[in-house]
Amino acid sequence: MEKVIETQELSLNYGDFNALSNVNLPIYRNKVTALIGPSGCGKSTFLRCLNRMNDLIDNVKVDGIIRFNGEPVQGVGVDVIELRKKVGMVFQKPNPFPMSIFDNVAYGPRQQGIKDKATLKGIVEKALKQAALYNEVKDRMTESATRLSGGQQQRLCIARALAMEPEVLLMDEPTSALDPMATQRIEELIEELKKDYTIVIVTHSMQQAARISDNTAFFLLGEIIEFGQTSEIFANPRDKRTEDYITGRFG
Amino acid sequence: MKGTRTSLSQIDTIVGSLLMILALVASSFIVIIAAFITIRGILPFITDNNGLGSVNVLQFLTDTVWLRGTTFLSTAYGAGFVIINTLYIAFLTVLMSFPIGVLTALFIAKVAPRPIAATMRTIIELLASIPSIVFGLVGVGLFLPVIYGIARSMGYSSGGGSSVIATVFVLSLMSIPTITAVAEVSIRQVDESLEQASLALGASPTQTRFKITLLAAKSGIFSGAILAVGRSLGEATAVALVSGNARSGPSFGLFETTATITSTLLQGLKETNGIDYDIRFSLGILLMVVILTTNLGLNFIKRKVGNVHG
Numbered sequence: 001m002e003k004v005i006e007t008q009e010l011s012l013n014y015g016d017f018n019a020l021s022n023v024n025l026p027i028y029r030n031k032v033t034a035l036i037g038p039s040g041c042g043k044s045t046f047l048r049c050l051n052r053m054n055d056l057i058d059n060v061k062v063d064g065i066i067r068f069n070g071e072p073v074q075g076v077g078v079d080v081i082e083l084r085k086k087v088g089m090v091f092q093k094p095n096p097f098p099m100s101i102f103d104n105v106a107y108g109p110r111q112q113g114i115k116d117k118a119t120l121k122g123i124v125e126k127a128l129k130q131a132a133l134y135n136e137v138k139d140r141m142t143e144s145a146t147r148l149s150g151g152q153q154q155r156l157c158i159a160r161a162l163a164m165e166p167e168v169l170l171m172d173e174p175t176s177a178l179d180p181m182a183t184q185r186i187e188e189l190i191e192e193l194k195k196d197y198t199i200v201i202v203t204h205s206m207q208q209a210a211r212i213s214d215n216t217a218f219f220l221l222g223e224i225i226e227f228g229q230t231s232e233i234f235a236n237p238r239d240k241r242t243e244d245y246i247t248g249r250f251g
Numbered sequence: 252m253k254g255t256r257t258s259l260s261q262i263d264t265i266v267g268s269l270l271m272i273l274a275l276v277a278s279s280f281i282v283i284i285a286a287f288i289t290i291r292g293i294l295p296f297i298t299d300n301n302g303l304g305s306v307n308v309l310q311f312l313t314d315t316v317w318l319r320g321t322t323f324l325s326t327a328y329g330a331g332f333v334i335i336n337t338l339y340i341a342f343l344t345v346l347m348s349f350p351i352g353v354l355t356a357l358f359i360a361k362v363a364p365r366p367i368a369a370t371m372r373t374i375i376e377l378l379a380s381i382p383s384i385v386f387g388l389v390g391v392g393l394f395l396p397v398i399y400g401i402a403r404s405m406g407y408s409s410g411g412g413s414s415v416i417a418t419v420f421v422l423s424l425m426s427i428p429t430i431t432a433v434a435e436v437s438i439r440q441v442d443e444s445l446e447q448a449s450l451a452l453g454a455s456p457t458q459t460r461f462k463i464t465l466l467a468a469k470s471g472i473f474s475g476a477i478l479a480v481g482r483s484l485g486e487a488t489a490v491a492l493v494s495g496n497a498r499s500g501p502s503f504g505l506f507e508t509t510a511t512i513t514s515t516l517l518q519g520l521k522e523t524n525g526i527d528y529d530i531r532f533s534l535g536i537l538l539m540v541v542i543l544t545t546n547l548g549l550n551f552i553k554r555k556v557g558n559v560h561g
Binding site for chain 1: 442444450451452
């Protein structure tokens with residue numbers, strides 16, 4: 001199996017606080033990798049290392065190696081914008097821009113200088129179709145994105161990320177603000193998307209990880225306790241702490 | 252327990268009625284002021300002004316000569332050019348102060364390192380609290396000689412520097428702190444997750460600030476601009492010091508002397524009498540109407556702009 005992303009001895013400190021230590025994790029192509037663990041275990045922090053969103057926070061120090069397609073992600077001379085174009089992100093709370101549905105999806109390509117209307121229209125339609133939103137919004141492309149329902153907004157945010165044609169899609173608890181129906185639609189969508197994309201998803205829900213992921217990493221206090229095939233982790237956890245967490249004894 | 256609850260609810264009733272009475276008193280002042288100005292301001296149009304004859308309303312609204320003072324006692328009070336000047340100057344002021352104010356706010360809120368941002372925020376607050384007459388003094392002492400020199404070197408004549416441009420400069424100085432302060436607050440309130448989404452899409456920080464942050468803060472930014480327009484329309488003393496108080500117009504050239512509703516109203520108010528005094532109240536009505544309609548218009552635009560994707 002081909003590794004798209006790989007981290008070696010990754011550690012991260014916020015000032016004096018050690019958020020991640022010695023994290024070694026491979027992310028395989030066209031697989032869904034779930035990051036699970038209790039609140040504050042470092043799974044979101046880890047996710048944000050992969051597209052360097054932690055750069056935005058003061059006093060963050062990252063050590064160790066992160067490779068994307070074999071190239072280092074950290075360090076001087078790395079083009080963050082190029083990285084983020086290839087490693088897209090979907091956030092916990094749907095956060096459409098206060099502009100039209102069309103403009104939301106076209107935003108990323110436009111910032112890269114694409115101005116041609118026909119090209120943009122093509123990109124937007126393709127992304128909306130991939131995000132299974134096109135049929136619901138095709139007649140209201142100029143309407144404000146903030147008028148969509150929560151689930152639709154989140155699928156719009158997925159479409160917005162897909163419009164950049166990334167290789168990897170990072171999802172930070174993408175369904176935690178959604179109702180069960182909308183959650184189900186997003187999960188079905190993730191199933192569909194992994195044919196073309198590599199997906200890393202942070203989730204609080206063990207059931208969700210079990211349903212949609214191929215591999216699972218269990219984080220605790222900034223360390224990876226266990227990583228392996230999801231079926232394996234849930235059926236035969238090697239570590240007692242993993243077992244306790246997935247059986248709901250803590251977390 | 253029951254007794255306590257009853258007395259608490261009685262207090263609620265009493266406080267509620269007190270608040271209502273206060274609110275009624277406060278709002279009735281507006282009615283009283285408007286009524287007083289209106290009644291006084293109508294006099295020149297309906298009386299014969301001690302034999303001079305009454306002022307024609309249409310001429311008052313459209314004519315382009317204002318014969319101020321008791322020297323030329325007449326009914327030639329045409330405020331048409333004054334209205335145009337007032338709106339023109341407010342427009343130029345916003346044109347100048349809005350971009351400067353908003354960009355300053357963006358810098359303070361998003362770009363400046365924390366200590367610099369804190370210092371600049373204090374400076375802006377201080378600037379916003381300086382009385383307008385001080386800005387007028389700066390205009391008279393600093394701007395007028397410079398503008399006079401520039402105008403002369405370019406072959407224009409200007410009334411000692413008193414001009415449209417001097418007025419716009421002074422009003423912009425006064426407006427920029429207001430626009431900056433209001434815009435800065437609304438820029439800081441923008442949901443950070445929007446900016447993060449933009450960065451995560453590969454947009455640069457600069458693209459994010461201009462395309463997302465300003466867009467998301469536009470409603471607040473617009474409110475600041477409305478306040479600035481209000482201040483430009485309503486400012487009297489500073490404008491009277493640097494406008495040149497022209498008696499005719501309108502003045503579109505930047506080095507021409509000008510006159511606004513407020514400066515015309517103020518100029519020589521206490522040294523005159525008769526119709527020349529009464530007509531100032533008519534200008535008062537005009538000012539109220541102009542400010543009210545401008546505010547209504549801008550708020551209407553704000554709602555339209557804000558609702559498109561808000």
